[in-house]
């Protein structure tokens with residue numbers, strides 16, 4: 372299922388991201404704020420367990436996160452969302468997967484994979500600002516399924532309908548959260564109107 376954030380602050384920040392004149396420092400700051408909004412929204416997928424807590428006055432009911440939370444940023448661009456999620460979900464364990472997309476053939480190359488041991492209680496938030504053709508994300512979800520992942524949530528900043536459809540078809544049980552759904556892909560597989568290459572713009576390697 373697809374969830375698109377509807378928030379004026381996020382829309383303003385996406386505009387900063389889109390603007391090709393935005394320098395890396397402002398790009399990073401806007402990404403951090405959008406990441407925080409996405410992390411807050413992601414919390415709706417978290418299960419809770421109840422516990423007892425002793426206040427200074429009496430014992431009462433309290434809550435803890437019921438899932439084993441795993442953050443899996445897809446390098447490089449996914450690094451831009453990690454800190455916002457750690458800030459809100461400090462219980463999380465963190466893995467990394469490194470993928471690059473050949474810009475001519477769109478073939479996916481996996482150059483790094485370090486996923487923490489998963490349990491039936493694991494809930495994996497896959498962090499990647501861009502969901503374009505969906506190739507990188509399908510590859511990541513397949514890798515997670517091989518490792519036994521049962522619950523996965525995709526967290527993106529900008530998504531193309533083509534990528535969303537591909538995920539919904541191949542992984543109907545995976546939730547997709549994004550902050551904006553763009554018009555589509557151009558002939559090179561880039562999201563339009565988009566924001567360019569999030570990894571390059573965040574890391575200042577344009």
Ligand code: PRP
Nearest residue numbers: 447448471472501503504505506507570
């Ligand atoms: C970009 C982006 C996603 C992927 C999306 O990464 O960050 O990971 O492409 O495209 P897809 O949905 O068509 O697979 P890129 O390969 O440019 O690497 P980078 O993050 O290191 O810049």
